Amino acid sequence: MSIPAAAKPYILAVDIGTTSTKTLLVSREGRVMASHAVEYPLYTPAADRAEQDPLDIFRAVLQGVGIVMRKLDARPGDIVCASFSSAMHSLLAVSADTTPLTPCITWADNRSARVADELKASGVGTAIYGRTGTPIHPMSPLTKLMWFREQQPELLQRAFKWIGIKEFVFAKLFGRYVVDYPLASATGLFRLERLDWDEEALQLAGVTRGQLSEPVPAVYRLEGMKSEYAEAMGLDPNTPFVVGASDGALANLGVGATQPGVIAVTIGTSGAVRGIAPRPAIDPQGRLFCYALLENQWVIGGPINNGGIMLRWVRDRLATLEAEEGRRRGMDPYDYLTELAAEVPAGSEGLLFLPLLSGERAPYWNANARGVFFGLSLYHDKKHMIRAVLEGVMLRIHSVAAALQELAGPAAEIRASGGFARSVFWRQMLADVLGARLGVPDAIESSALGAAMLGLLAMGEIADLRQTADWVQLEAVHEPNENDHRTYKQLTSIYESVYHQLKDQFDAISAFQALSHRHASS
Secondary structure, eight states, X not given: OOOOGGGOOEEEEEEEOSSEEEEEEEETTSOEEEEEEXXXXXXXXSTTOXXXXXXXXXXXXXXXXXXXXXXXXXXXGGEEEEEEEEOSSOBEEEOTTOOBSSOEEOTTOOTTHHHHHHHHTSHHHHHHHHHHOOOSSTTSHHHHHHHHHHHOHHHHHHOSEEEOHHHHHHHXXXXXXXXXXXXXXXXXXXXXXXXXXXXXXXXXXXXXXXGSOEEXXXXXXXXXOOHHHHHHHTOOTTOOEEEEEEHHHHHHXXXXXXXXXXXXXXXXXXXXXXXXXXXXXXOTTSOSEEEEEETTEEEEEEEESOSTHHHHHIIIIIOHHHHHHHXXXXXXXXXXXXXXXXXXXXXXXXXXXXXXXXXXXXTTOBTTOOOEEESOOTTOOHHHHHXXXXXXXXXXXXXXXXXXXXXXXXXXXXXXXXXXXXXXXXHHHHHHHXXXXXXXXXXXXXXXXXXXXXXXXXXXXXXXXXXXXXXXXXXXXXXXXXXXXXXXXXXXXXXXXXXXXHHHHHHHHHHHHHHHHHHHHO
8 A cells, every 4th residue: 555645754955966876865844964975086088078987877876875765764755755766967878778878978078179169159959959048068068969970970870879967877777768848948959939859950960859858847757666676775666756847947946046136145166146027038149058947947157167166276286285284273174264265355356266166167168268367466475365265266256247137137136056155254255245135044055955855746735836935944144345345346346357458368268278288298
């Protein structure tokens, strides 16, 4: 006899990320009862490659679910559903028996940079962006497939399916190829107004509809899991699996940024700014993405490449002695570095840093962009440089937020999530740069929590996501410091001007670097 869904206490939320898969058991009241993260490596066999083993990720899903079930001593019949979040823009080829024919190529892979530049410069690229809402960039599966069409045409045609990592997990578990509208709309191959594959984009990519997954709504459910995998996870094979959405879209749900005037800022290794709109909105200047979520809910915003990874770069390359001093004092090195930065006034006394060390996505979409210190003088010391790097990340967020507000209206409030939200100093800096109230929800894993919310909606346990509003509680609020906000407003125009004046030189230095790498490795 099956247990009624209403009697089942937990939602299983799985978030497949770039560096780890995080699994949560969430109560019906929105409390995280158990969690576990399984990490896996990112392989960079060449300067422009960023790949993963899809089987590593599949094993991480099985392991993570099994561990949280055991942590809470949960029974198979305790689970309302499993609901999924996933990083965007991944791509791999599989054979008819789901054997991977390629690694999983991540959003950070730049092999298709030249293809993307050529497409972006054409009227065809502009038209495809207008229909799909995905900016033309090497992150996009569209440009990745175009690269395969040019470089490995035999593999392109031989592959049974070209899919993302979440589709691979579902294909292994259920033997079915489905992709949710949110992830499909991040491929550059999906026509927003029709919620279907775009024929011209498919022709450019060199693939057929049959080589792609079936697009389905985010609330679509799969049942009838293969018994060996159900047993490995400690689940009933008939546990409903909600296809879910992308991590970015679900992060907005998980932090409560679902109303006009409220934007979500996430900074982990990279970063993103997102708002929710009632209908699709395409930026005439091509600076922002527009992705599907649910009916009458569309996610508009943009990602940045260089977020928290910049603080790691500071620790490892610029301030190694300072980081070690922090350790000697019994402090987290990052906390010590931010303490040093706090000794410098806002604006770093005229020192700016463009944190473009791994190229950039929104709003520039320039894979050739590079990092720059600007305004450096004999007066500046290490503390100024550390603060300038942190401010540079926030000024990058400002660039995206400003474009978003042009398209969707002013933001009265920010909801912050990701690793940076643990730092009071960074949070206050962001409020000062954007000049808006900033709220910090108590949930750290916002994408997984958003997946749990979506799971209840998909199961008909709630009629509207507003019924989960009390899941999100603010643990801190920051009001902008008006004096510091004025300082940052003065610097913003200089910051943007420096980028645009160096744009051509970024192309030149990037080409020089590539040539130097080839000579060094030969």
